Amino acid sequence: MAGNRGARRLVTLLLVLAALVWLVPIVWMLSLALQPNELLARTTSNVAWGLVPWPFTLDNLTFVLSQGLTPRWFLNSAIVAVSMTLLVLALSAMAGYAFARIRFPGRRIIYPLVLAGLVIPEQAVFIPLYTMFADWGWHNGYAALVAPRLAVPIGVFLMTQFFRGIPDYIEEAATLDGAGRWTIFTRIMLPLSVPAMVTLAILTFLYAWNDYLWPLVSASRPEMFTITLGLASLQANFADSEGLGRVMASGVLASLPVVLMFLLFQRHVVRGIAMGSGK
């Protein structure tokens, strides 16, 4: 008994140490964000106890926040991330339900084709996708920032697998009660699939918020930048060696919504990952 307790304490201690190691880069980023650029240009070692910023300044954070378009970039990111999340959920859930529960001609061919999207790298379709949106005149608009990311094979796969795990008799009982396909989908299947949808929503939101490459080429006008793109454009000089504090302040601000989201939904994230690994 005592041996088990000791082993558990040792494991806990090791996990705490591992967590601290994971935290060091984040604390380091915060520490540098709170130091003067002039100092950082010649040393990043002027800290108390290794990580505590000294001297301390809020100049870098206020600089980033004071840039005229920073609120607009946050708004753009929020619009893109939220709309992408909602649309991915809708499309993936409907496709997943269809593949899992509806016997339609060609299902055995279409489903593998959809999953084949998992092995096609994004870069392979980047140029045709870009020129297609250019032909439509969509670039520098929200539609071009959101639309290319709506077809998410992993989302369809996740939802299909989840719907397949729901017992058939639930749907059969609803059918006997006179419920149509749409009613069954919206009133029964969707409420039952909340854990999977929360997982998919979080993954999609994080992906959309952190996305850089597609917004980089699609949005060339500063007012349509997302926050990742906008903050990168604030780079002060070549290699940003004279604006390290601002770079770190940008990182802190850009990651805040994501960190907040994780803190709010961490239970679902963990459950979702566990669910995904069990499938």
Add this chain to the structure above:
Amino acid sequence: MRPIRLVTALLALVLAASPALAQSTQISLGRFFGACDTPGVSVDDAVGEACIIQSIIDAFDAADNGFRVETLPTDWGNFYDQIKAMYAAGNPPTVHVLHSSHIPEFASLGALTDLSDLLAGAGIDVDDWTPRALEAVTHEGRVYGVPMDAHANLWHVNLDLMAAAGLVADDGTPILPTSAEELLEHAQMVKDATGADYLAADFAQFPIGVRLVMALVWQQGGELFEGDRANVASPEATRAVETIVSLFEGGFANPRLDYADSQQSFLDGEVAILVNGTWVVDFYDTQAADPNVPLTDYYVADFPTLFDVPATWASNHMWVIPSPAARDAAKLEGGLALLAHINDHNLAWSRTGHLAVRTSVLESDAYTSLPHRDEYTGTADIARDVQPVVRYEAVQDVLNRELQAIWLTGKPVDRALADANDAVQDLLY
């Protein structure tokens, strides 16, 4: 007259009388150089690349010239990805900045407007450009851009450390090596006298190490590549690399420093020489004047000649007009007017530390009186750009990868250069 007609007539009168309110042609400008943290600053008061170039653009935008400019800023690392995507979409900006090493790539695709017969009409005097600047914007005999500067590798010197090692002449200038052997002797003298490293550079991140090797190869009369032939595994390249490696092996330089680290070590007074570009001259000068900065006695020197032929790596920032933008006559006119405006402000841009490209500016008192400019006047004569190849960026990446494999992972020099040679040859086809 009815009130509405009166108002309409008055509006028409005001519009006709005020050119500023008349319809302006909107043009766009794509650039890197970073974000200016003091927007609205005047050209004369602007400091640093971002603010100086933006103030020049803003001055054009504010002028009563019938054109309005929308700036499309991007960070350095992703500029070419974005600009090429805009070309692919058929919607590039009206004008954009370009490195001269990209001219072969863009011009060979027909992406750039041939400016040869348009510059004089726009008031740009090509004869005022230095021969090297004209060469930099020329591809197969045609002019495709307006040069803004030459930026080259310099030796930034901590005179205090050099003096402690007895490497400062009576006239106050640093004594720099004239051979590879002397380089090691000087390095040993600095180490013995001060304990400091002799030389620092970004050997671990950006291709400043590549440019250093290139300079040493050129100084021996060699080339790493020429036309469609790679020549990376040459005796000249081997000797150049071994010269640098000998500094690492002697403990006189640290190959693990990246751009920021190498700069920090120089400003912190930990190294006698920093190899970096023209773009940091004014920043280091300002830092040296700061009592909190250990670097106090700062000097800028031309890249020394260690072999036979003086040479240092250089490139040019230049402005071009994409072919699609030139199809609109009004935008072409606006683009040319903007290029002329930038050309007129060559002195203002040279406050960044870059070398001016107009002879009239280079010879002006205003230019020579800028900090340290008289210390690296020779750079204009020894500066060399890479041989024009279409896929230079990829070639540079290969060279950087293999050179870093040598000094960061201990890959044998011969094998690394042979691997680089094969990879570069594939890129040259």
